Amino acid sequence: MRFGCLGSGSKGNAWLVQAGDTRILVDCGFGPREADKRLARLGLAVGDLDAILITHEHSDHARGAAQLASKARCPVWLTHGTHAMLDAAGIAPLSAQIIAEQQKFAIGALEITPYPVPHDAREPMQFVFTDGARRFGLLTDAGHVTAHMETVLSGCDALALECNHDVARLEASSYPYPLKQRILGRYGHLDNAASATLLQKIAGRGLKHVVAAHLSAENNAPELARAALARALGCAHDWIGVADQETGLDWREI
Ligand SMILES: [Zn+2]
Ligand SMILES: [Zn+2]
Secondary structure: OEEEEEEOOOOOOEEEEEEOOEEEEEOOOOOHHHHHHHHHHOOOOHHHOOEEEOOOOOHHHHOOHHHHHHHHOOOEEEEHHHHHHHHHOOOOOOOEEEEOOOOOEEEOOEEEEEEEOOOOOOOOEEEEEEOOOOEEEEEOOOOOOOHHHHHHHOOOOEEEEEOOEOHHHHHHOOOOHHHHHHHHOOOOOOEHHHHHHHHHHHOOOOOOEEEEEOOOOOOOOHHHHHHHHHHHHOOOHHHOEEOEOOOEEEEEEO
């Protein structure tokens, strides 16, 4: 089982999870041409995808999903709420599969557990993936951490955790006040410290990979996110990976 990333941040998100011959794309905030280019970096073509999962309707996650799914001729898995919002925007996928929180489902060699997160979208979900032996937990776009999120993410072998911003940087930034309030709010985004606190609670002995995700270009820096997560684990800073907006993240074997 392995995972990689095509790009992470407010300009576009997409993650890849593979087990055996099963390849799943999570989110597609890139247009078809850009997605092609980024898939090729990880050695894949659009036709290799078996399914696309969408976490929520925000354009940095969903903008390219329907188009890419048509090209890939694969289904798109999403919640009813996300589907309704994409439908209203005229970009609902043609072959939609509706998912519900805590209802596990299987795609090929992967079993997926969707779990709800507090975020200012209609029905946002994040996911834990397993091939039966290992577990990969993905978490972005959450305003705060719930007890349920801690339970679902505990003991994963690999984690990608949102480190959206450094609170002091965001507060000092030129962002308009309402936007700051949105990001800092209970339905906004996780900051480095909140993510580090979560990591400390959920890290198990088998943890092989930790990747910081969805970093703000203006209000964060890779070294700040790395330092926060490394402090939580007591590990070297460079053991923590960072999913980059432009270059994503190369495959990591779990
Ligand atoms: Zn986002
Ligand atoms: Zn979002």
